Amino acid sequence: MAAQETGGVVDTIRDREIGGEQDHLDRVYRRLEEKIHEAEFLMQDAARRGQVGTPGALAERDAQVFRAGVHLNRLNSEFEDFLFGRIDLLRGKDGKKGPDGAYTSVEPADDAVRPDNTAEIAETLHIGRIGVLDADYAPLVIDWRAPAAAPFYRSTPVDPGRVVRRRVIRSKGRKVLGVEDDLMRPELTATLGGAELPVVGDGALMAALGQARSHAMRDIVSSIQAEQDLVIRAPAASVTYVEGGPGTGKTAVALHRAAYLLYQDRRRYAGGILIVSPTPLLVAYTEGVLPSLGEEGQVAIRAVGSLVDGVEATAYDEPAVARVKGSSRMVKVLRKAARGALELGDAPDRLRVVAFGRRVELEAQELQRIRHNVLGGTAPVNLLRPRARRLLLDALYAKTGAGTRHTDPELAAELRSSFDEDVSSEDSFTDFLNAWWPELTPRRVLFAMADDKLLARWSRRVLNPGEVRRLARSLRRDTYSVHDVALLDELQTVLGAPARPRRKREVDPLDQLTGLEELMPVREESQRERAERLAQERTEYAHVIVDEAQDLTPMQWRMVGRRGRHATWTVVGDPAQSSWSVPDEAAEARDEALGTRPRRRFTLTVNYRNPAEIAELAAKVLALAMPGAESPRAVRSTGVVPRFVALGDRDLAETVRDEARRLLDRVEGTVGVVVAMNRREQAARWLEDLGDRVVALGSLEAKGLEYDATVVVSPAEIADESPAGLRVLYVALTRATQQLTVVSGRRDEPDADGVPDLLRD
Numbered sequence: 101m102a103a104q105e106t107g108g109v110v111d112t113i114r115d116r117e118i119g120g121e122q123d124h125l126d127r128v129y130r131r132l133e134e135k136i137h138e139a140e141f142l143m144q145d146a147a148r149r150g151q152v153g154t155p156g157a158l159a160e161r162d163a164q165v166f167r168a169g170v171h172l173n174r175l176n177s178e179f180e181d182f183l184f185g186r187i188d189l190l191r192g193k194d195g196k197k198g199p200d201g202a203y204t205s206v207e208p209a210d211d212a213v214r215p216d217n218t219a220e221i222a223e224t225l226h227i228g229r230i231g232v233l234d235a236d237y238a239p240l241v242i243d244w245r246a247p248a249a250a251p252f253y254r255s256t257p258v259d260p261g262r263v264v265r266r267r268v269i270r271s272k273g274r275k276v277l278g279v280e281d282d283l284m285r286p287e288l289t290a291t292l293g294g295a296e297l298p299v300v301g302d303g304a305l306m307a308a309l310g311q312a313r314s315h316a317m318r319d320i321v322s323s324i325q326a327e328q329d330l331v332i333r334a335p336a337a338s339v340t341y342v343e344g345g346p347g348t349g350k351t352a353v354a355l356h357r358a359a360y361l362l363y364q365d366r367r368r369y370a371g372g373i374l375i376v377s378p379t380p381l382l383v384a385y386t387e388g389v390l391p392s393l394g395e396e397g398q399v400a401i402r403a404v405g406s407l408v409d410g411v412e413a414t415a416y417d418e419p420a421v422a423r424v425k426g427s428s429r430m431v432k433v434l435r436k437a438a439r440g441a442l443e444l445g446d447a448p449d450r451l452r453v454v455a456f457g458r459r460v461e462l463e464a465q466e467l468q469r470i471r472h473n474v475l476g477g478t479a480p481v482n483l484l485r486p487r488a489r490r491l492l493l494d495a496l497y498a499k500t501g502a503g504t505r506h507t508d509p510e511l512a513a514e515l516r517s518s519f520d521e522d523v524s525s526e527d528s529f530t531d532f533l534n535a536w537w538p539e540l541t542p543r544r545v546l547f548a549m550a551d552d553k554l555l556a557r558w559s560r561r562v563l564n565p566g567e568v569r570r571l572a573r574s575l576r577r578d579t580y581s582v583h584d585v586a587l588l589d590e591l592q593t594v595l596g597a598p599a600r601p602r603r604k605r606e607v608d609p610l611d612q613l614t615g616l617e618e619l620m621p622v623r624e625e626s627q628r629e630r631a632e633r634l635a636q637e638r639t640e641y642a643h644v645i646v647d648e649a650q651d652l653t654p655m656q657w658r659m660v661g662r663r664g665r666h667a668t669w670t671v672v673g674d675p676a677q678s679s680w681s682v683p684d685e686a687a688e689a690r691d692e693a694l695g696t697r698p699r700r701r702f703t704l705t706v707n708y709r710n711p712a713e714i715a716e717l718a719a720k721v722l723a724l725a726m727p728g729a730e731s732p733r734a735v736r737s738t739g740v741v742p743r744f745v746a747l748g749d750r751d752l753a754e755t756v757r758d759e760a761r762r763l764l765d766r767v768e769g770t771v772g773v774v775v776a777m778n779r780r781e782q783a784a785r786w787l788e789d790l791g792d793r794v795v796a797l798g799s800l801e802a803k804g805l806e807y808d809a810t811v812v813v814s815p816a817e818i819a820d821e822s823p824a825g826l827r828v829l830y831v832a833l834t835r836a837t838q839q840l841t842v843v844s845g846r847r848d849e850p851d852a853d854g855v856p857d858l859l860r861d
């Protein structure tokens with residue numbers, strides 16, 4: 101027996117407690133199996149009814165297929181740690197139960213604790229990824245998002261509510277591996293079924309934080325902290341605004357909030373949740389979290405460079421160009437360019453048609469006047485084409501003099517309509533219109549802006565000559581940059597989508613039911629097609645979550661704003677990590693995107709990522725980057741101080757390789773090497789043969805990511821990259837969960853210990 105082998109009383113208690121949880125988990129799985137059989141039976145029954153074919157039977161079949169499909173889909177998903185928590189509670193103030201079968205009151209009854217500080221546990225709840233009721237509707241597992249699960253996250257020794265003991269259960273598949281307890285009321289002697297309530301382990305949070313990191317973020321569902329839980333469960337009305345320093349869990353909280361909102365109101369969020377992330381790397385790092393929480397389908401995680409369909413931009417502009425492209429001054433330039441690009445078609449300078457048997461012409465000046473007239477308003481350029489066509493016909497008709505020849509209005513109207521019909525079917529007219537008022541695409545206009553002379557004309561009094569030159573040059577590249585995407589999106593609005601005949605949707609009887617995104621095996625293919633079509637057609641979302649919001653430029657805010665005009669929002673960010681150099685301008689664009697919706701503000705204060713030793717070093721840069729800003733409190737310390745390395749007589753490549761190799765030997769998980777943006781290709785080559793645990797990153801790509809260990813290469817180079825360089829350096833220094841090495845380049849002026857000038861006291 102394990103208890104005898106190790107010989108400790110503690111281990112005996114631990115084993116007994118693990119055994120108890122194992123019994124519970126076994127009951128849960130037995131119940132899940134029953135539910136799966138039930139669902140399978142329903143599916144078969146539905147299939148039989150389908151053959152009857154009367155309308156009533158078909159409708160009932162659809163409803164049954166739907167319900168059974170939902171069950172099967174949920175139950176068939178194998179979760180690593182399906183059941184992860186438990187709370188033992190005192191009797192509540194009232195005896196009322198909620199829909200999940202648990203008592204609702206948060207506060208204990210006045211007499212729940214006896215005068216001698218003893219109490220009886222009145223209710224035990226197990227918390228898991230989905231809710232499971234037993235055959236008598238008693239809760240076997242409470243969904244982590246249900247109100248009854250909130251005390252699992254909210255209870256603290258200062259404000260324990262009814263919770264006496266909070267337990268995190270670690271399991272793999274069907275086997276319970278361990279338990280970790282926290283006592284919320286250590287002063288109490290509580291009993292459960294007559295026996296004293298035991299306490300095992302020393303805290304689940306620390307165990308989670310110390311684990312090695314991989315290239316995929318893990319969910320934090322078993323260790324969400326109270327201040328984070330308040331954000332996750334904040335009501336969805338209007339704007340939830342969250343600030344917090346590096347590592348305070350903003351990204352994790354945003355993802356868990358998406359899952360929570362879907363649970364709360366699936367029907368409302370069938371309109372889709374959009375999560376905007378700064379880089380494809382962060383998308384890849386975080387996209388597994390929602391599926392692990394049992395949510396897929398309704399949430400789109402998109403990098404800010406991939407928000408426009410058909411474009412996946414990863415290239416970065418040099419800071420001076422990015423500053424122009426991101427600025428709201430571009431709105432004016434783009435409006436002018438969209439109108440100016442009309443003139444670039446190869447239309448002849450006169451329009452000549454044959455009507456009523458003779459030639460009718462419009463001269464260049466007349467055409468110019470018509471164009472000017474049509475463009476008078478602010479309507480989208482492509483949508484003005486029908487108006488341009490009509491004014492051309494008006495002018496041609498006036499030239500024929502036919503309008504004055506007939507006084508009978510009916511006859512005149514008939515004549516006019518046959519004129520319109522004849523002329524507009526003439527090739528000479530349609531060819532002219534196509535060239536003179538071409539259907540413009542955002543790409544075509546942006547391409548036209550790559551011409552210095554044209555751009556100078558369109559940006560007169562908005563951009564200076566140096567800005568024009570740099571912008572035009574950057575647009576001559578053959579790939580789009582991340583900042584170009586917001587320009588393309590703005591142009592789409594300025595141009596308007598050309599009118600297309602609407603595709604008629606086939607009628608789907610299941611449309612009347614909610615939650616269809618939870619796939620049903622029998623209809624899997626058509627459901628997927630439907631989801632894809634919906635995603636393609638979707639240009640607006642019911643809820644928009646912006647991660648790393650401090651980095652959005654004004655033009656990007658406009659782009660994101662258009663996707664959530666009627667949405668509620670969750671905006672998470674940290675001004676101290678902003679890589680955008682004109683924060684006031686971005687704040688203005690953000691306020692415009694969010695409109696006048698009221699904001700509920702939250703601040704996260706605890707750094708769960710960096711050990712205190714690394715956080716302390718980063719705080720020095722924070723003091724330079726944003727004097728007076730407060731660092732979040734690091735929750736743990738490892739005793740390993742950051743290492744400083746100067747080049748000496750070795751070169752940078754060799755030094756960085758050696759340091760990366762050294763860290764690979766010291767940590768189990770990943771190593772990130774952060775360099776200035778213009779060194780990223782070079783750094784990738786340095787690390788080529790060190791395996792896939794190590795990654796080279798440009799400073800801007802490090803956003804939001806984390807590694808067991810990091811090498812930050814030449815702080816001075818990173819800081820000098822742009823006006824926001826110190827804040828970017830702050831980001832780079834806060835990526836490690838265990839160890840940090842700083843390599844100084846020539847520019848860093850390291851002291852005798854290798855500490856670069858920027859990081860000295």
Ligand SMILES: Nc1ncnc2c1ncn2[C@@H]1O[C@H](COP(=O)(O)OP(=O)(O)OP(=O)(O)O)[C@@H](O)[C@H]1O
Nearest residue numbers: 320323324325346347348349350351352708709804
């Ligand atoms: N309650 C928690 N329990 C366990 N781990 C947590 C908790 N909160 C945060 N973490 C972990 O801390 C790390 C940092 O979280 P996250 O990336 O969400 O922070 P962030 O505020 O977005 O950071 P940054 O601003 O630097 O991008 C992650 O590994 C996350 O899993």
